[in-house]
Amino acid sequence: MPERAAAPHAHPLVVLILIAGGAVAATSGCWSGMGSVNGLDGWLAWAGRLTGLLAGYACAILVTLVSRTPLLDRGIGSDRLARWHAVIARYTIVLSLAHMVFATAARVDGSGAGLLGGSVRLIVDGPELPEATVGLALLVGVGIVSVRKVRRRLPYELWHYLHFVTYAGIFLAYGHQLLGPDFLGDQLATALWLALYVSATILLIWYRFLTPVRRGLRHRLTVAEIRRESPGVVSVYLIGEHLRELGAEPGQFFRWRFLTRGLWWTANPYSLSAPPNPRFLRITVKAVGHHSRALAGLRPGVRVWAEGPYGALTAARRRRPQVLLVGGGVGISPLRALFETLPGQVTLVYLARRDEDLVLRNELDAIAAARGAKVLYTVDETPGSRRGRAVPLTGRSLRALIPSLAMHDVYLCGPAGMTTAARHALRRAGVPDRRIHLEQFDF
Numbered sequence: 309m310p311e312r313a314a315a316p317h318a319h320p321l322v323v324l325i326l327i328a329g330g331a332v333a334a335t336s337g338c339w340s341g342m343g344s345v346n347g348l349d350g351w352l353a354w355a356g357r358l359t360g361l362l363a364g365y366a367c368a369i370l371v372t373l374v375s376r377t378p379l380l381d382r383g384i385g386s387d388r389l390a391r392w393h394a395v396i397a398r399y400t401i402v403l404s405l406a407h408m409v410f411a412t413a414a415r416v417d418g419s420g421a422g423l424l425g426g427s428v429r430l431i432v433d434g435p436e437l438p439e440a441t442v443g444l445a446l447l448v449g450v451g452i453v454s455v456r457k458v459r460r461r462l463p464y465e466l467w468h469y470l471h472f473v474t475y476a477g478i479f480l481a482y483g484h485q486l487l488g489p490d491f492l493g494d495q496l497a498t499a500l501w502l503a504l505y506v507s508a509t510i511l512l513i514w515y516r517f518l519t520p521v522r523r524g525l526r527h528r529l530t531v532a533e534i535r536r537e538s539p540g541v542v543s544v545y546l547i548g549e550h551l552r553e554l555g556a557e558p559g560q561f562f563r564w565r566f567l568t569r570g571l572w573w574t575a576n577p578y579s580l581s582a583p584p585n586p587r588f589l590r591i592t593v594k595a596v597g598h599h600s601r602a603l604a605g606l607r608p609g610v611r612v613w614a615e616g617p618y619g620a621l622t623a624a625r626r627r628r629p630q631v632l633l634v635g636g637g638v639g640i641s642p643l644r645a646l647f648e649t650l651p652g653q654v655t656l657v658y659l660a661r662r663d664e665d666l667v668l669r670n671e672l673d674a675i676a677a678a679r680g681a682k683v684l685y686t687v688d689e690t691p692g693s694r695r696g697r698a699v700p701l702t703g704r705s706l707r708a709l710i711p712s713l714a715m716h717d718v719y720l721c722g723p724a725g726m727t728t729a730a731r732h733a734l735r736r737a738g739v740p741d742r743r744i745h746l747e748q749f750d751f
Contacts, residue, residue, distance in 0.1 A: 317379060320384050330369075335361045338358045338490070357490060371508040371509065372508045376618065377511050378515070386620075446477035519615075524614075529547070531607065536604075542592070543590055544603055546588060548589075551589065552586045557622045559580075562617055562618065563576065563615040564591065567612065579642035582644065584645075589614075592644075621745060621746070623651075633646060636726035640667060640722075644671065647681070655683075659687075659701075660687050662687060684709065703733050705733075713734075713739060717743045724748060727746055
């Protein structure tokens with residue numbers, strides 16, 4: 309089939325440069341005023357200004373990164389955006405706490421009121437400081453529940469919805485930012501800071517909240533059929549209106565919200581397991597949690613809202629005519645769509661523990677026969693295996709399977725352990741990181 313033109317997307321390096329440049333611009337007033345700083349209280353106040361400005365700027369970047377703006381998502385990928393968001397969130401909390409410490413120390417040193425008296429006076433009399441203090445407490449609280457050991461004890465949906473408290477914390481601290489010394493009397497700086505926050509808020513509201521509602525009403529998706537693929541794995545077929553307008557590409561995923569009891573309040577990510585077309589969409593899901601297990605019991609006619617499409621594991625990442633797809637378990641879903649549609653010479657390696665875990669294999673065999681591609685099945689060594697013996701994920705074994713592997717682009721999808729082992733093996737086989745493409749849902 310003809311190759312589809314890639315949708316516009318942002319390059320990760322360009323985005324990082326813009327973020328860094330924005331941080332320099334946001335703190336330019338501090339750097340230009342260093343020459344007039346005197347005394348311990350002056351330097352403490354200067355450090356408080358710098359850390360406060362950086363924390364305020366980082367808050368706007370945090371909101372933008374999770375706004376699900378297509379330009380960012382298609383170029384950077386949802387998993388990488390989530391990792392950036394997590395790293396910047398930690399810096400934001402540290403900078404906010406440092407701002408509080410420096411500002412308090414400057415007030416205490418300059419007023420001679422003592423630590424307790426100076427701190428209380430600063431909170432009570434400072435510009436919008438009671439609200440900012442509550443906002444900081446909310447941000448720290450979200451940071452605590454995001455610590456890995458704590459997060460693992462919480463249901464994903466609860467952890468996800470607790471993150472909405474972040475928006476309240478940022479909103480409460482915004483007034484304090486505008487009343488700082490870098491903005492009072494400087495209309496241009498105030499206008500630029502306001503534009504930064506307004507832009508981030510518009511992106512968040514439009515793409516995170518309004519777009520899913522608008523598309524839900526426009527496309528009117530419903531469950532058409534549930535098809536059992538293997539033990540614990542089902543495919544969900546969805547039909548609707550104007551599906552071509554979704555602009556989905558093979559390799560992408562949606563966040564699916566099934567409007568039925570027990571499922572309506574959460575939207576979970578599942579990849580398309582067949583190329584999107586005007587007639588239907590399909591996802592293939594393994595029962596590993598409450599949400600995925602419940603999909604097997606869906607009835608035809610259930611309404612569905614689909615947020616997306618998201619993800620950068622698409623043909624736009626391909627740079628070489630030779631492509632290797634490596635899938636593990638139900639991670640074959642996005643790779644099955646890519647296997648059918650990627651141009652050039654494509655090889656698929658499908659790893660599983662047992663024969664019955666090789667889902668969609670009849671479709672894969674048919675695709676391989678139709679396009680003259682190669683599909684290699686590898687399962688753990690079990691008596692009577694019909695599909696092949698286990699291939700260890702080492703550089704040597706992969707080179708033995710594909711002698712020209714170093715000249716390939718490689719797409720990975722599967723359990724975290726498998727993809728980590730595969731990445732190490734591919735590097736040892738001579739495949740550079742820039743040509744190893746993967747996207748995971750552990751965000």
